[in-house]
Amino acid sequence: MSLSISELQEIHDFASKLSRRAGHYLRGDRARSQTQILPTKEKLNSVDLVTAVDEGVEKLIRDAISTKFPDHAFIGEESYSAGEEKRFLLKDGPTWIVDPIDGTVNMIHMFPMTAISIGFCINSIPTVGVVFAPFLGGHGTLYSAINHPEGGAWMSEYGATGPSTNLPTASPPPPLPKDAPKGCLFFGEWGKDRRDSPESNLNKKSTNFINMATEIGGRGGKGGMVHGIRSLGSSTMDMVFVAAGQGDIMFEAGCWEWDVCAAQAILLQTGGIVVDSNPPPNISDDDPIPMANLGGRRRVFYVLYLAIRACSIDEDGRTPRTQQEALVRAVWKRTERFDYERPM
Amino acid sequence: MSLSISELQEIHDFASKLSRRAGHYLRGDRARSQTQILPTKEKLNSVDLVTAVDEGVEKLIRDAISTKFPDHAFIGEESYSAGEEKRFLLKDGPTWIVDPIDGTVNMIHMFPMTAISIGFCINSIPTVGVVFAPFLGGHGTLYSAINHPEGGAWMSEYGATGPSTNLPTASPPPPLPKDAPKGCLFFGEWGKDRRDSPESNLNKKSTNFINMATEIGGRGGKGGMVHGIRSLGSSTMDMVFVAAGQGDIMFEAGCWEWDVCAAQAILLQTGGIVVDSNPPPNISDDDPIPMANLGGRRRVFYVLYLAIRACSIDEDGRTPRTQQEALVRAVWKRTERFDYERPM
Numbered sequence: 001m002s003l004s005i006s007e008l009q010e011i012h013d014f015a016s017k018l019s020r021r022a023g024h025y026l027r028g029d030r031a032r033s034q035t036q037i038l039p040t041k042e043k044l045n046s047v048d049l050v051t052a053v054d055e056g057v058e059k060l061i062r063d064a065i066s067t068k069f070p071d072h073a074f075i076g077e078e079s080y081s082a083g084e085e086k087r088f089l090l091k092d093g094p095t096w097i098v099d100p101i102d103g104t105v106n107m108i109h110m111f112p113m114t115a116i117s118i119g120f121c122i123n124s125i126p127t128v129g130v131v132f133a134p135f136l137g138g139h140g141t142l143y144s145a146i147n148h149p150e151g152g153a154w155m156s157e158y159g160a161t162g163p164s165t166n167l168p169t170a171s172p173p174p175p176l177p178k179d180a181p182k183g184c185l186f187f188g189e190w191g192k193d194r195r196d197s198p199e200s201n202l203n204k205k206s207t208n209f210i211n212m213a214t215e216i217g218g219r220g221g222k223g224g225m226v227h228g229i230r231s232l233g234s235s236t237m238d239m240v241f242v243a244a245g246q247g248d249i250m251f252e253a254g255c256w257e258w259d260v261c262a263a264q265a266i267l268l269q270t271g272g273i274v275v276d277s278n279p280p281p282n283i284s285d286d287d288p289i290p291m292a293n294l295g296g297r298r299r300v301f302y303v304l305y306l307a308i309r310a311c312s313i314d315e316d317g318r319t320p321r322t323q324q325e326a327l328v329r330a331v332w333k334r335t336e337r338f339d340y341e342r343p344m
Numbered sequence: 345m346s347l348s349i350s351e352l353q354e355i356h357d358f359a360s361k362l363s364r365r366a367g368h369y370l371r372g373d374r375a376r377s378q379t380q381i382l383p384t385k386e387k388l389n390s391v392d393l394v395t396a397v398d399e400g401v402e403k404l405i406r407d408a409i410s411t412k413f414p415d416h417a418f419i420g421e422e423s424y425s426a427g428e429e430k431r432f433l434l435k436d437g438p439t440w441i442v443d444p445i446d447g448t449v450n451m452i453h454m455f456p457m458t459a460i461s462i463g464f465c466i467n468s469i470p471t472v473g474v475v476f477a478p479f480l481g482g483h484g485t486l487y488s489a490i491n492h493p494e495g496g497a498w499m500s501e502y503g504a505t506g507p508s509t510n511l512p513t514a515s516p517p518p519p520l521p522k523d524a525p526k527g528c529l530f531f532g533e534w535g536k537d538r539r540d541s542p543e544s545n546l547n548k549k550s551t552n553f554i555n556m557a558t559e560i561g562g563r564g565g566k567g568g569m570v571h572g573i574r575s576l577g578s579s580t581m582d583m584v585f586v587a588a589g590q591g592d593i594m595f596e597a598g599c600w601e602w603d604v605c606a607a608q609a610i611l612l613q614t615g616g617i618v619v620d621s622n623p624p625p626n627i628s629d630d631d632p633i634p635m636a637n638l639g640g641r642r643r644v645f646y647v648l649y650l651a652i653r654a655c656s657i658d659e660d661g662r663t664p665r666t667q668q669e670a671l672v673r674a675v676w677k678r679t680e681r682f683d684y685e686r687p688m
Contacts, residue, residue, distance in 0.1 A: 006686075032415070045559070046526065046527070047569065047571050047572065049572075070549055105571045105572050106529070108571075109529040109571065109590060109591060109592065110513050110514065110588075110589065110590045111381030111529060111574065111585060111590045111591055112590065113574075136480070136481060137480060137481020137482055137483070137485065137501055138481055138482075138485075138501030138502040138506065139481070139482060141481065141482075153480065157481055158482040158483075162482065168453065169454050174581060181392070182390065185449070185453040185455060186449070190553070190557050190572070190573050192346075194557055194558055194562070194567075194569060195557045195558075195559060195562070196558045196561075196562025196563055202554065202557060203554070204560060206367075206550055206553065206554050208638070209534070209550065210546065210547070210550050211544060213534050213538055214538055214539075214540045214546060215389070215538045215539060215540060217540075218539070218540025219540055222539060223538075224539060225390060226391075226392065227391050227449045227452075228391065228449050228450070228534070228577045229534050230455065230575055230576065230577055231573055231574055231575045232573075232574065232576075233529075233572045233574055241455060244454075245454065246453060246455045246456065247452045247453060247455055248453065252551070262513060272554075302623060336634060
């Protein structure tokens with residue numbers, strides 16, 4: 001099944017408007033909350049939070065989609081989490097994958113790295129992506145794309161009627177740094193698993209951050225001397241900054257399809273790649289690197305993502321893909337293996 | 345010496361306009377750089393960078409100030425760094441303390457957490473502060489304050505002629521979380537010192553982050569279960585988010601007066617506090633906590649800052665200062681001592 005570019009454009013424009021409507025709802029709610037602490041419910045633990053607003057935004061989005069596209073499937077974080085059925089639901093038909101609020105903790109604290117993420121897949125491929133950060137700038141910031149040869153990717157910072165900028169922000173995007181990860185901007189999160197044990201995910205993440213940051217030659221050769229490590233508290237925003245070319249590497253373990261589907265559509269359209277943040281077993285330096293797929297029977301990997309930004313051919317004549325794959329291998333060599341399991 | 349509120353208002357309005365002019369200059373430069381990599385010079389190492397733009401922005405600001413206020417002193421990061429004289433220069437007279445670009449690495453990568461920081465001191469007290477983030481939102485985001493009983497603090501996201509919001513964003517600001525640091529949003533940076541040794545600043549910072557993030561009871565009782573750890577790559581932006589009430593704790597070791605002077609004026613006006621991130625030797629739980637001062641002979645501490653946001657009286661009747669000081673002690677118990685030395 002495929003849709004024409006004009007059908008995709010209609011879906012893109014609908015999703016963009018819908019994300020702004022949801023953002024308006026959120027901004028109103030935040031205004032109401034400014035004299036009180038927002039009531040929250042704990043999911044996994046005291047840092048895994050959901051507010052009534054998360055559920056309200058998801059309902060707003062789901063209702064609008066089912067009215068406009070009654071035949072399309074819908075996967076949303078909150079209805080998924082609340083449901084009994086934990087098997088993965090992505091099929092080949094037109095499917096919306098929605099995270100009503102990524103960065104709920106940030107929103108509670110009024111830190112503006114919060115995103116409404118609306119993705120649309122066909123054949124399990126992220127094809128339209130809309131990520132709206134309603135608190136980033138006075139008008140909010142909308143990142144969006146149609147992943148299609150005749151599509152495009154855009155950033156809009158001046159409201160629905162204002163001008164937008166093509167993505168990636170630099171055109172053409174510069175080559176990756178010659179000795180990458182040295183010189184790269186690296187995005188990663190501490191996450192919600194806070195258990196204390198030597199083999200914990202928290203300790204592995206910290207090992208990764210130190211490896212990436214340490215000078216070349218340090219950490220038994222694992223020192224990566226990246227330009228910087230950024231933790232924003234939203235894996236959607238991490239990926240969208242890499243998609244826009246406002247960062248180089250996004251490494252995440254423990255996120256979900258709704259965290260990345262929309263951002264992935266933008267990243268793919270700009271020329272970035274996404275692979276598993278755990279290397280496939282026994283992969284050699286000459287083997288091609290499989291790209292990460294979303295869900296369904298085609299899904300090779302669980303919830304582990306490593307994204308690299310778009311780039312141009314470099315001084316040595318290396319193609320973008322050659323540079324990107326070399327950087328993937330360089331990151332794999334400096335990072336720990338994770339074993340996040342999808343609950344069944 | 346003191347200035348009237350109308351004189352301070354004039355200084356505030358002048359600094360705000362000047363920061364937007366500098367931001368316009370930066371945005372223009374970034375537009376020019378979008379097809380090439382910005383040329384940089386290394387200072388300490390390959391992640392401590394300065395661009396010709398940093399120096400150009402500092403000159404623009406210095407020239408404007410010396411024309412308008414020829415009798416005022418001026419301390420700027422780039423001229424300080426380039427000079428032979430490394431003793432600290434802050435005197436009691438009217439003094440401007442300017443960081444032309446905080447977050448240079450972010451700017452090179454086009455990640456929007458970059459700030460122009462213009463502070464104004466009298467009697468070594470941060471009295472007017474303007475922090476402009478020119479890439480945050482389409483119009484940039486301006487945080488500013490006059491630290492004075494008749495002053496105020498504001499955030500402006502809609503350009504020079506648009507409306508502004510009073511700070512802190514929540515009014516009144518909510519109490520700190522009851523079991524803080526549990527439930528807090530914590531801002532800290534990995535920094536530019538990337539040497540690999542067990543006692544390195546890099547390893548200490550990582551220890552702090554893990555302690556703050558781990559579940560209560562973990563890490564030998566040091567687990568703080570904060571809501572999240574955020575690293576933005578700009579200590580100015582970290583402090584300004586705490587000043588605005590968009591975060592709870594900012595912990596930095598290894599930053600300079602120009603990184604914090606303007607943000608500190610905003611923080612003080614909103615009701616936040618700043619102390620040394622190293623506890624004073626032999627301080628007991630009952631001793632009052634000295635507030636951090638900027639530079640000069642009055643300066644007790646070096647380049648180590650711990651900031652806590654404004655808050656209101658809590659359910660148990662604890663005053664804001666009592667809650668803030670309790671949180672300072674709780675952070676001190678979970679963090680390592682640093683020994684950054686000011687070069688002489």
